[in-house]
Amino acid sequence: MAPDTTRPPHDPFAWTAAALDAHRSAGLLRTLTPRTAGSPLLDLAGNDYLGLSRHPAVTAAAAEAARRWGAGSGGSRLVTGSTTLHAELEAELADFCGFEAALVLSSGYTANLAAVTALTNAPGDAGLLVSDAGNHASLIDGCRLSRARTAVAAHADPDAVAKELAAYTGRGPALVVTDSVFSVDGDAAPLDALAKVCARAGAGLLVDDAHGLGVLGEGGRGALYATGLAGRPGTVATVTLSKALGSQGGAVLGPARVIAHLVNTARTFIFDTGLAPAATGAALAALRLLRREPGRAARTRALAAGLHARLTAAGLEAARPDAAVVSVRAPSPHAAVDWAAALRAAGVHAGCFRPPSVPDGVSRLRLTVRGDLTEAEIDRAVALVVATAPHRG
């Protein structure tokens, strides 16, 4: 039968218009604003904490790796997607951060999905996950993908975690998952206390060190190295290669046996194309730079502390930063949006967070420092953030 061309075809995606309208009328519609090359905007919104994404040694390594190995890795890591470059990065990353072994994945997001699912889902009893209420979306999604039961513990509260572990009567593995540095507020997790709670209960501890690598610990070796937890048999870390290392990709760090288990079971490792050679080479070059120039991490932390001190001295309300993220409170969601827009017009790009992105109802600007910012750039940033601040009162 010929198709009926007199009636408009049924649009199975028509419902998305109403969903978009709901975002629009709540003032929460997200759109993309592409950066233009050479933009004069001062970037206080990105996560390139050490300014390495544009470092000549890093970009040259990316170009060289693409020339040598190709633009793509050509297949999954277990087929054609593993090069000696991947192996070198894994060995050097594990060594730098103080772990026995590492596994590189295509992003920090897939690294978290891999770690959370592979370290639960034991045969017979999938186990228990205890997840901090402030965890990153990728850890939350890992919990959703796992067949283990998930208990959400109050933010940064080791006693709440201990209670959940004590109440667990199953035979499957128990795993506590937390960010090391929480991405929006920049506060650090109580890793030491969490490790003690886990050790007492025989639970594993999985720490997402996306915002700690390159910034915390001696020379930027990360939050786990800084707290003496790196390399402990009960500790596994995930990192991203896309923030302080200025590249793209992610990794899981832990005991060699655990890494081998991930190679055999983690679906976001097995069924995903291996990280592109350019990103792998760039991350390796950045890691080597960190080793050669260990002062970068401390400079970044000092810049964040200085930015916080100057903003609070000017009367703004900002949490003391534990790494490179400075979170500044805004009086209302609309004030936060207007503040970020005014800053942008004045030449500064800042992150803007408001409900429902932040579940606590507190809207804020998220400012990040980069280790290569000059004093003059910090001066300019402080002056503009203060000058554009909404009136309080």
Ligand code: PMP
């Ligand atoms: N974990 C945390 C805490 C993050 O902030 C991010 C990135 N925003 C990720 C994981 C995901 O890393 P990637 O961007 O490499 O996927």
